[in-house]
Amino acid sequence: MSYNLIYGAWGGYGSDGSGVNSAWGLWYNTNCTSQANVSLSDPTVGHALSLALRSGNASWQFIHIQCRKDADDVYAFDGWQADGFGNIGTVYNCSGTSVNLANEFSGFLN
16 A cells, blocks of 8 residues: 555645645644644655645645556555644644644545
């Protein structure tokens, strides 16, 4: 099975040509200036993993599903393990609305 963090993106995602927009992100504040992230201990893969609101955004869902299809075309995966970090505290979308990540998963996965 392939493994993927359902709402994560590597640093620099807004300029890597993927089409992902930082406005789709998860933020620790209501004005989109402090993006939620998780520090990584391995400096070879970057210093932080940004948290993007994949599950609640149709454009992000489209990009994510296309990437999954590309991987499935190359590798013989039996399925996909979607994962998250659990409770990361209160986070917001760029409209300033708090986001309940538990509620976001089911809509995306369905």
